[in-house]
Amino acid sequence: MKIAIIADTHVGYPRFYEDSFTQAEAAFRDADGKADVILFLGDLYDTRVPSLQILGRTISFFRSLKTPIFAIHGNHERRSKGALNPVGLLERAGLISHLNFSSKIFEKNGEKIFLAGMGNVPDDLAPAALRKLMETIQIPENCFSILMIHQSVSEFVFGENLLSVSDLEKFGFNLILNGHIHVRKEALDGRFLIPGSTVITQLTKEETNPRGYYLYDTKEKKHQFIQIPCRKFLFEELEFKEAKLAEVQEKVGGLFAESRKENPDAIIKIRLKGTLEKGLRTSDIILAEDGSLFIDNKLNEHMIRNDLKAIREMREKKLSVREMSEARIRDKLKGKITLFEPSELFEALSNSPEEALKYLQERMRAG
Ligand SMILES: [Mn+2]
The missing domain is CATH 3.30.160 (Double Stranded RNA Binding Domain)
Structure with a gap:
């Protein structure tokens, strides 16, 4: 079976809005012509609640594809428990299958592949979340098995309590696929793959490398990187x-x-x-x-190195600042407050005070 592996299209990314569409479409369109199935590794959209304009355009596009798509959501799409995220919305529209901490078997011409998908969770919770997922699924023997995640991994990203490629290897999947990291990476002789983003986001030197997706052949157990036309x-x-x-x-x-x-x-x-x-x-x-x-x-960087470094880090970690604060709040409140889940309350608060109040009332009723 031929499997296309695409990640981090960030459709609607404001800085390169049009590129985000054309380059995502180029990857999916090309994959549609070459693969039996398309696996998507999260951050399809750049935001948790994309505009109707953005949703409309992608829905029309996905309707024009013929290859089945299985997807997980990324950190940019993550919402609190129970809230519908845009990847879930596409599943309801019948356009993709959302692997939301679940597994599915895909079969074509008598060949079966087993897909287990874990949408993004805050990185410090990822090892526990993955263990939990593994308790609920069983890798069948007669299938080529694939794990799909959207996390930082310690071999490529600096951070504490991250998942590592060597831990992931122990779960016994034939292939491990990860999104989140926007530059292409490979490990375990091609059994661990990160395709990188299809749009440039961080403007780092590494991002001058070609953009594209992987095409994996389960018979030959080989992958190939397919470059897509991309703005230079x-x-x-x-x-x-x-x-x-x-x-x-x-x-x-x-x-x-x-x-x-x-x-x-x-x-x-x-x-x-x-x-x-x-x-x-x-x-x-x-x-x-x-x-x-x-x-x-x-x-004159030697004179202002420290200031610059702090600002740059803040800018690059725009999202993880939120994750860091969430983790800090969670730590502080551990065992002290059980009425609410800090990240859920934060999410509700960021939508509206009414929603936060409603959330708290529901939690109180649930006792
Ligand atoms: Mn991303």
């Missing part, structure tokens, strides 16, 4: 030494014009390194950015 991303660096303002502006302008000429549509990031002349501060360097030019100003 250029990552350039300029180094200065005691530079004057005019010199920086001139060089950035020149490099930008040159890159634009060769790649009119490219997303361009220019990193500035080195030092400025005495008396000139990093914040004096103001360069025009537009929707496709991004300046990463690291001039």
